[in-house]
Amino acid sequence: MKTPAVRHDTRAWKLQVWVSFGLAVGLCAVGLAYLPGEDLHRAFMVMGYVFCLSTAFALSKFIRDNEVAKNDTPMWSVVVWGGFALAMGLTAWGLYRMDINPTYKAFLGVSWLFLISSVFTLAKTLRDAHEAKLAESGRTFE
Numbered sequence: 001m002k003t004p005a006v007r008h009d010t011r012a013w014k015l016q017v018w019v020s021f022g023l024a025v026g027l028c029a030v031g032l033a034y035l036p037g038e039d040l041h042r043a044f045m046v047m048g049y050v051f052c053l054s055t056a057f058a059l060s061k062f063i064r065d066n067e068v069a070k071n072d073t074p075m076w077s078v079v080v081w082g083g084f085a086l087a088m089g090l091t092a093w094g095l096y097r098m099d100i101n102p103t104y105k106a107f108l109g110v111s112w113l114f115l116i117s118s119v120f121t122l123a124k125t126l127r128d129a130h131e132a133k134l135a136e137s138g139r140t141f142e
Contacts (some may be wrong), residue, residue: 006132009125017125021118027111035108036100045098048091049112055084056116060123088116 009017028049035042062080065071072080095108 024115
């Protein structure tokens with residue numbers, strides 16, 4: 001019986017994923033750097049974006065690790081999903097409550113959501129490459 005070939009992402013796809021992630025980070029950085037108002041507001045939003053970024057990576061890994069069989073405890077599930085929901089909720093709340101021009105809020109909101117979606121795509125691309133490398137070496141996915 002012939003073993004199936006390991007699929008690899010194309011260089012074009014990898015470039016698109018990394019460019020999208022870099023662009024999202026750049027847009028968020030520009031939006032936050034020029035955020036009008038107090039430094040405290042800027043600091044809150046930077047922390048919110050970083051919190052969202054890290055929890056999105058954690059959630060992506062958690063979902064992928066538990067795709068075939070449950071590998072984590074139910075409490076870890078609560079921590080991962082709760083952290084992501086809390087990060088997204090608090091950041092959205094802070095952005096909504098911020099006293100700035102609605103157009104600026106829209107820019108920050110769209111760039112933030114672009115960042116989160118690009119994180120999930122980047123995490124999947126990196127994990128696919130890792131699993132393909134393991135499959136080619138004959139090791140299991142752990």
